[in-house]
Amino acid sequence: xxxxxxELPEWTDEERSLxxxxxxxxxxxxxxxxxxxxxxxxxLASTAAASSAAAVGATxxxxxxxGLAKPLGVVKWLAIVALAGGTAVGVEAWRSxxxxxxxxxxxxxxxxxSGEPGAxxxxxxxxxxxxxxxxxxxxxxxxxxxxxxxxxGTTSRAGVARTEPSAATQPDLTRDIATLxxxxxxxxxxxxxxxxxxxxxxxxxxxxxxxxxxxAEVLRIEATAQxxxxxxxxxxxxxxxxxxPKSPYAARVRALLPP
Amino acid sequence: xxxxxxxxxxxxxxxxxxxxxxxDRVTELVRSQHDFIWRLLRRLGVPESSADDLTQQVFCxxxxxxxxxxxxxxxSFLFGTALRIAADSQxxxxxxxxxxxxxxxxxxxxxxxxxxxEARRRxxxxxxxxxxxxxxxxxxxxxxxxxxxxxxxxxxxLAIPEGTAVSRLRRARLEFKACAKRALLKAAHGKVSP
Numbered sequence: 001x002x003x004x005x006x007e008l009p010e011w012t013d014e015e016r017s018l019x020x021x022x023x024x025x026x027x028x029x030x031x032x033x034x035x036x037x038x039x040x041x042x043x044l045a046s047t048a049a050a051s052s053a054a055a056v057g058a059t060x061x062x063x064x065x066x067g068l069a070k071p072l073g074v075v076k077w078l079a080i081v082a083l084a085g086g087t088a089v090g091v092e093a094w095r096s097x098x099x100x101x102x103x104x105x106x107x108x109x110x111x112x113x114s115g116e117p118g119a120x121x122x123x124x125x126x127x128x129x130x131x132x133x134x135x136x137x138x139x140x141x142x143x144x145x146x147x148x149x150x151x152x153g154t155t156s157r158a159g160v161a162r163t164e165p166s167a168a169t170q171p172d173l174t175r176d177i178a179t180l181x182x183x184x185x186x187x188x189x190x191x192x193x194x195x196x197x198x199x200x201x202x203x204x205x206x207x208x209x210x211x212x213x214x215x216a217e218v219l220r221i222e223a224t225a226q227x228x229x230x231x232x233x234x235x236x237x238x239x240x241x242x243x244x245p246k247s248p249y250a251a252r253v254r255a256l257l258p259p
Numbered sequence: 260x261x262x263x264x265x266x267x268x269x270x271x272x273x274x275x276x277x278x279x280x281x282x283d284r285v286t287e288l289v290r291s292q293h294d295f296i297w298r299l300l301r302r303l304g305v306p307e308s309s310a311d312d313l314t315q316q317v318f319c320x321x322x323x324x325x326x327x328x329x330x331x332x333x334x335s336f337l338f339g340t341a342l343r344i345a346a347d348s349q350x351x352x353x354x355x356x357x358x359x360x361x362x363x364x365x366x367x368x369x370x371x372x373x374x375x376x377e378a379r380r381r382x383x384x385x386x387x388x389x390x391x392x393x394x395x396x397x398x399x400x401x402x403x404x405x406x407x408x409x410x411x412x413x414x415x416x417l418a419i420p421e422g423t424a425v426s427r428l429r430r431a432r433l434e435f436k437a438c439a440k441r442a443l444l445k446a447a448h449g450k451v452s453p
Contacts, residue, residue, distance in 0.1 A: 008425075009432045015439055018388065021381035022405045027297040031311050036289045038315040043285045043322035173319065211319050246327070 038173055042211060045177050176206045183219050192227035199223065218249045225256055234258070285322045288333055293318070295406065296341050302401040303345035304390050313348060317341045338416045346394060384446060388438040396431035403428050 011019070179202045186194035199220045206212065217240060225233035237253050244250060297314045305313050317340045321328065328336045389397050402413045414424040 008429050009436060011432075012436075014443065015436065018381050018385045018439060019404055021378050021385050022298070022302060024378050024382050025298065025301050025307075027294055027314070028311070031297060031314065032289065032293045034311065035293055035315045035318050036286060039285050039289050039318035039322040040282055042319040043281050043325060046281075046323040046325070211316065211323065214323075 041173060041177070045180075045212065045215070172205075173211060176202060176212050179205065180212055180215055180219060183216075183223065187219065187223055187226060190226070192223045195219065195223035196227070214244070214247065214249060218253060221253055221256060230258075281322075281325045284325055284330075284333075285318070288321060288337070289318050292334060292337055296337055298406070299338070299341050299401065300345050300348075302386075302389060302405055303342070303394070303397060304349045304386075305345055306348075309348060313341075313344050316344055335416055342394075342398065349394075380446075384439075384442050388435060388442050391438045391442075392431060392434050396427060396434055399424060399427040400431040400435060403431075 179198055183195040183198035183202070186192070186198060199216055202212070202216050206216075217236075221233055221236045221240060224236060234257060237256050240247075240253050241250055247253075293314065296317050297310055300313050300317075301307065301310050317337055320340050321333070321337055324336070389401070392400065398417065399413060402408045402416065403410075408416070410421050410424050410428075413428075414421040417424060419427075
């Protein structure tokens with residue numbers, strides 16, 4: 001496959017045998033369905049927010065600070081769909097003890113999220129190796145809401161040693177969606193303080209680099225604006241736009257700025 | 260201003276159409292790349308007990324970014340994300356964490372328990388050796404030797420010139436050999452439990 005392999009140091013039989021042993025390691029049966037479920041739920045949540053951005057764009061800039069509630073309906077509608085699906089499956093699997101989620105110690109998705117300059121990451125020209133994002137703990141110490149989203153298929157097989165799922169250490173997309181939905185509901189109902197409280201909870205549960213971090217950030221800007229602290233909202237919005245000029249949320253955030 | 264309850268702004272007209280393309284792309288991506296990412300995370304040092312969760316994280320990040328990812332950059336994006344997550348995972352877990360042993364009963368390709376045990380012992384050694392390599396070399400080795408990718412693809416994934424990829428592979432092989440020698444010696448002296 002590569003010409004230069006000839007010039008490379010040759011493997012001994014023992015080394016080959018070591019390398020070949022990697023083929024022993026394969027994802028368990030339920031892994032793909034669980035990932036599929038989690039990823040499609042994340043896409044749905046993200047799509048909902050993007051639709052909302054489009055709706056905000058349509059309402060125009062005038063009166064954007066006051067007109068926040070209207071377009072949030074789309075987000076809510078879709079988030080509820082996502083949440084309902086995730087929760088139903090999660091609960092079902094949780095009850096039957098088939099959830100294959102394991103202890104995860106404080107690892108968060110350190111990859112760029114939708115708010116960050118897209119081209120740099122999506123293009124192969126950006127060296128993807130550099131782990132420039134610091135590792136961050138994602139303590140998820142929520143009690144009741146631990147219906148882990150991804151949970152299709154059977155996971156434990158005979159002879160497969162598994163760690164029991166621990167509610168305190170699981171990243172929980174369903175819970176995070178629910179928290180953000182709560183923030184949206186509060187915003188829609190004109191309760192910015194409650195929205196901010198939900199967002200604070202999201203930050204502490206999912207961490208600053210949680211999977212829905214960008215959505216949370218945008219909601220925080222909107223809630224701050226609705227709370228009447230326009231100066232603070234404007235500062236946050238400008239900082240967001242500076243960091244994320246190409247984000248799908250940019251239009252939504254820009255619409256919040258005074259003309 | 261009094262808030263007026265608006266009806267939903269016709270969500271079915273916007274959302275499902277928007278979502279359909281994304282949903283299909285996400286589904287296709289998960290189906291085609293799931294096992295690659297899972298194996299990659301494992302060989303980059305993610306313990307078995309976390310591999311599922313971190314694989315999900317990789318795809319969730321990609322799903323959220325789908326609109327920003329060019330269709331021909333999807334694998335590259337997943338790869339870059341997986342590398343970062345693996346690096347974070349390694350910082351979070353210490354290397355001395357005991358790997359969770361998983362008995363493989365799937366393939367039926369292990370005619371007897373002794374052979375399976377031996378294969379598992381080798382895999383534990385492999386992980387130990389790989390973990391001893393710097394991430395940069397480990398990544399190249401895993402892609403070339405275990406995933407059997409071509410030099411061009413490896414270079415593209417790592418965003419480095421092909422020549423650099425090959426020279427890294429050379430260093431990786433040498434380093435692997437040295438580590439393997441030490442690990443095998445250690446195992447022979449019974450310091451590594453099977």
